[in-house]
Amino acid sequence: MKNWIWAVIIVLLGVILLLSASFYIVDQSQNALLMQFGKELRVEKSPGLYLKWPVFQHVIYIDKRLQSYSPQPETFLTEDKKPVLVDFFAEWQVTDPGVYVAHLHDQANAQAQIGEALRTALKNRVGSLSMQSLITASQQTVSAPVLTAVNQHLRSLGIDVLDLRIMQVGLPPQVLQATYKRMEAEQIQKADAYRAQGKSAADAIRANAEKEKTTILADAYRQQQEIEGQGDAQAASIYGNAYGKDPQFYAFYRSLKAYRHALSHKTVLVLNPDSPFFKYFRHSLNEAGK
Known part of the structure; x- marks a missing residue:
């Protein structure tokens, strides 16, 4: 049981x-x-x-969902042989499961095949454009031919790349550093040129200023001489008029001025007492003796 x-x-x-x-x-x-x-x-x-x-x-x-392929940025050469660093990612999908399993077996092999196909197609596309054309090109201009070339190969493996996005196009680090150094050298050269131009302009301004200064001082000196000459002429005329009106007073006034200048600052004069210079002194002494 x-x-x-x-x-x-x-x-x-x-x-x-x-x-x-x-x-x-x-x-x-x-x-x-x-x-x-x-x-x-x-x-x-x-x-x-x-x-x-x-x-x-x-x-x-x-x-069967969309899957992403996002590698590290790759370096390619443009038509004018300039290296560029391209950052991109792609979206792909299994379209034929039987062919996919038969040829690729798993996702790791699929990613490897997609990466190889994308790098080859991008290398060809970037190599057909100059640096300027690549930088100014639209997303569709770059990615459409790449997608066409990639899918011609990958569809035979049961997968299809549906979208390719170029995230950034730039220079490789080593080229970027060299570019920065070249730009720095160019800016230093420009700065030196500007300094030289400034120094030359400053020297020219100083020379013109000195020239104007000399001209102004010469003109001022000439005007001074003219004014002094006019003053001296006017003084001589006044003295002449005064002398004509009272010659004795004029002679006395002139002698006083001579005494003032000659006898200032403890001046010692050794002269003959009968010198005309002491004319008015003798007159004053005679008056005092009376």
Whole structure:
């Protein structure tokens, strides 16, 4: 009796396991490739519950969502042999699960094939454009020919690159440093040229200022001499008029001025007492003696 019960339990477990192995579920984000003895039977692309023969058949699930390929920036040469650093990423999708599994087996191999195809196509495209054309080109101008060339190869492997975006086009670090140094040298050269021009202009301004200064001083000196000459002439005229009106007073006034200048600052004069210079002194002494 007990052996019969165990036999029934074992049979039921076997049936349950057989039934569970006979069904498979396809998620909405997956494609299911049904294989039998290494050969493709069919592809289930719609989500749901499906039936298969256990043991003889197995299912390979393949992600049908968009997947990203985002490598490190790559360096390419332009048509004018100038290196540029291109930063890009791509979106790809499995379009034929059977071919994809047969040729690539997994996502790692797919990424490698996509990277190789993109690098080759980008190298050819960048090499057909000059540096100026590449910088000013639109996204579509650069990416459209690359996508066409890439998909001609990758569609035979069951995948399709749907979008390619060029994030940035720049110079490689070593070229960028050399460019910065060259720009710095050019700016230093320009600064030196500006300084030299400024010094030359300053020297010219100083020379003109000195010239104007000399001219102004000469003109001022000439005007001074003219004014002094006019003053002296006017003074001489006044003195002449005064002398004509009272010659004795004029002679006395002139003698006083001579005394003032000659006898200032403790001046010592050794003269003959009968000198005309002492005329008015003698007159004053005679008056005092009276």
